[in-house]
Amino acid sequence: MNLKEKIRTVPHWPIEGVMFRDITSLLQDPDAFRAACDALYNRYMGTKIDKIVGIDARGFFFASVLGYKLGIGIVPVRKKGKLPPETIQQEYTLEYGKNVVEMRDDAIKKGEKVLIVDDLIATGGTVAAATKLVEKLGGEVVECAFIIELPDLKGRELIKNYKIFTLIEFEGE
Numbered sequence: 479m480n481l482k483e484k485i486r487t488v489p490h491w492p493i494e495g496v497m498f499r500d501i502t503s504l505l506q507d508p509d510a511f512r513a514a515c516d517a518l519y520n521r522y523m524g525t526k527i528d529k530i531v532g533i534d535a536r537g538f539f540f541a542s543v544l545g546y547k548l549g550i551g552i553v554p555v556r557k558k559g560k561l562p563p564e565t566i567q568q569e570y571t572l573e574y575g576k577n578v579v580e581m582r583d584d585a586i587k588k589g590e591k592v593l594i595v596d597d598l599i600a601t602g603g604t605v606a607a608a609t610k611l612v613e614k615l616g617g618e619v620v621e622c623a624f625i626i627e628l629p630d631l632k633g634r635e636l637i638k639n640y641k642i643f644t645l646i647e648f649e650g651e
Contacts, residue, residue: 482646484510485626499626499648501536501597514625515543517645518595522548527620528590529553533608534560534579537596540625544595553585553592555608566614570607579604581611588616598626599644602633609637 486503490496504510518540527550532541534556545552558567558578565580586592592612596605599622609619619640627633627644634642 479510479513481510481514481625482648485646485648487648497648499598499628501625504625505539514645515540515547518544518623519547521623521643522593525593525620526591527593529586529592529617531555531581531586531592531594531608531612533594533596533604536598540597540623541595544593553581555579555581555611566611568607568610568614570603572601572603577603579607579611581608581615583615586612586615586617590617591620592617593620594622596622596624598628599624599633599637599642600628600631602631602636605633606636609640 484504484507486500488498488500491498504514529551530541530545531553532538541552558580561580561582564583566583567578567580569576569578594605594608599605605622612619621641621643622637623643625645627647629647629649
């Protein structure tokens with residue numbers, strides 16, 4: 479199945495000039511959603527992973543299914559103020575400002591192997607912040623996995639010290 483065909487592009491959203499890659503069309507297609515989840519599962523079955531970090535909010539869909547299928551706990555990384563105390567925080571830069579993400583301070587134990595999952599990597603700020611949160615708690619990032627990569631935005635450069643897996647690329651489109 480060509481998953482790229484299942485991603486809807488919304489021109490000039492949320493701001494002028496942005497070509498938003500909308501995964502809700504993939505999520506609404508049960509065959510496409512299953513294919514994306516199966517591709518992740520096939521990649522990680524048999525891999526030593528203790529926790530899966532899902533990034534707010536669309537990363538939760540894929541992290542949850544993968545955690546269920548692999549029998550591994552899920553750790554949400556959320557925008558500031560969305561998790562109950564006690565949390566650790568990490569600031570990061572967006573294309574048009576700064577933001578903060580949080581993780582529970584007891585979510586990862588020292589030495590745990592962690593897979594980070596999100597729907598898309600663009601500039602890499604959010605996933606870079608998630609890697610820092612995992613490492614602050616003593617976890618080891620095994621890999622960062624995405625459904626979509628926008629290579630022109632060079633997000634890989636921020637997480638170049640980690641293994642990266644993506645299912646779909648939208649280059650210069």
